[in-house]
Amino acid sequence: xxxxxxxxxxxxxxxxxxxxxxxxxxxxxxxxxxxxxxxxxxxxxxxxxxxxxxxxxxxxxxxxxxxxxxxxxxxxxxxxxxxxxxxxxxxxxxxxxxxxxxxxxxxxxxxxxxxxxxxxxxxxxxxxxxxxxxxxxxxxxxxxxxxxxxxxxxxxxxxxxxxxxxxxxxxxxxxxxxxxxxxxxxxxxxxxxxxxxxxxxxxxxxxxx
Amino acid sequence: xxxxxxxxxxxxxxxxxxxxxxxxxxxxxxxxxxxxxxxxxxxxxxxxxxxxxxxxxxxxxxxxxxxxxxxxxxxxxxxxxxxxxxxxxxxxxxxxxxxxxxxxxxxxxxxxxxxxxxxxxxxxxxxxxxxxxxxxxxxxxxxxxxxxxxxxxxxxxxxxxxxxxxxxxxxxxxxxxxxxxxxxxxxxxxxxxxxxxxxxxxxxxxxxxxxxxxxxxxxxxxxxxxxxxxxxxxxxxxxxxxxxxxxxxxxxxxxxxxxxxxxxxxx
Numbered sequence: 001x002x003x004x005x006x007x008x009x010x011x012x013x014x015x016x017x018x019x020x021x022x023x024x025x026x027x028x029x030x031x032x033x034x035x036x037x038x039x040x041x042x043x044x045x046x047x048x049x050x051x052x053x054x055x056x057x058x059x060x061x062x063x064x065x066x067x068x069x070x071x072x073x074x075x076x077x078x079x080x081x082x083x084x085x086x087x088x089x090x091x092x093x094x095x096x097x098x099x100x101x102x103x104x105x106x107x108x109x110x111x112x113x114x115x116x117x118x119x120x121x122x123x124x125x126x127x128x129x130x131x132x133x134x135x136x137x138x139x140x141x142x143x144x145x146x147x148x149x150x151x152x153x154x155x156x157x158x159x160x161x162x163x164x165x166x167x168x169x170x171x172x173x174x175x176x177x178x179x180x181x182x183x184x185x186x187x188x189x190x191x192x193x194x195x196x197x198x199x200x201x202x203x204x205x206x207x208x209x
Numbered sequence: 210x211x212x213x214x215x216x217x218x219x220x221x222x223x224x225x226x227x228x229x230x231x232x233x234x235x236x237x238x239x240x241x242x243x244x245x246x247x248x249x250x251x252x253x254x255x256x257x258x259x260x261x262x263x264x265x266x267x268x269x270x271x272x273x274x275x276x277x278x279x280x281x282x283x284x285x286x287x288x289x290x291x292x293x294x295x296x297x298x299x300x301x302x303x304x305x306x307x308x309x310x311x312x313x314x315x316x317x318x319x320x321x322x323x324x325x326x327x328x329x330x331x332x333x334x335x336x337x338x339x340x341x342x343x344x345x346x347x348x349x350x351x352x353x354x355x356x357x358x359x360x361x362x363x364x365x366x367x368x369x370x371x372x373x374x375x376x377x378x379x380x381x382x383x384x385x386x387x388x389x390x391x392x393x394x395x396x397x398x399x400x401x402x403x404x405x406x407x408x409x410x411x412x413x414x415x416x417x418x419x420x421x422x423x424x425x426x427x428x429x430x431x432x433x434x435x436x437x438x439x440x441x442x443x444x445x446x447x448x449x450x451x452x453x454x455x456x457x458x459x460x461x462x463x464x465x466x467x468x469x470x471x472x473x474x475x476x
Binding site for chain 1: 214218261264293296298317321341345389418
């Protein structure tokens, strides 16, 4: 056991009433972290890690998140103090400038670019089920070239972030970014909290940051 | 060597009935035969944990009493327990009537919500739910029975009531309304082990651009393979097969891999 593994980890789940936050909470508790819900700026003071979840249409999630007023807090956390933050599913897509799903609705713009609809070119959309992610960069102890199957459930994808980099790639009809990174921000299109052993392993890698 | 594309899914079905024990109502896990003759087989949470250990890809949970899910503390707390004790996708339905029902189930820990009777009676629910939660969250569960004429008729209310709709036409309609998946069940094959309805499955799979989960009739590992290869399904769901057979999802998975069906073999 590394010394880091014994450190107290307090995960702040951004709670803006957009999605299945309970399953994410359960997965982090299982990984040995404490979990608090972040609804106001003050709530992050006790946290070591933040998670930005999101299930629903892009526009709905973006409007709910903007309405919380948490954006400056999240940006200070991620890009001034540079502490670890993980986006999941639409929580990843929100980091783009916008999405074809909800034209005219602004995202957080942290990693630029647009989220686009997956083309139904010889494949079925939504992309539902277990698909392989290939790590194009090493991250948090996971080596370059590592592959694992994770559970996906989405119709829109973040093909090319404008800034930051694609850590992991997946293919469904065409290639898209399954994991992106900018500084200490990591974001995943799939659901680690629903991906059994492989997902818990990824959550542990995030907690070791 | 890992197949680097989307895998086909094996999905155990957990069929739930409310059992009144006098002072308390408990959820019990059952199997059904042609949507009738239910047999109690135990506790849903214990069974779900077994399925997770056996590498099931997802779970379908259905309240087959069809009682309104809104405020149903028995079902909602069951979903909460399933979400707390397993780390796999949960698709939940039975008695879903409104967008708010979707919200309640998602907050309890469901990942997807399925609609059946209400999809026929009020198809705008599909559109409203897809706009609010995204299509990937909206499953339409279609139960059908094949008539003597060969027509596959859509049934609702636990496959007790025939509708005006035919299966392929209705499947196309719900996909256009924003459904993200179709759970397609032949009510006359349910629990019989006689094999899936490959003809109707193929017709539906060819008619819609969204994934089809086929169900009703799995009795042998070969039936799953047929569902993928001949039926064109993305997933096969089974209740009785996994509950009573010596076969478990790991063994079924090995059969499928040997037949060349892309399937998850390691976690």
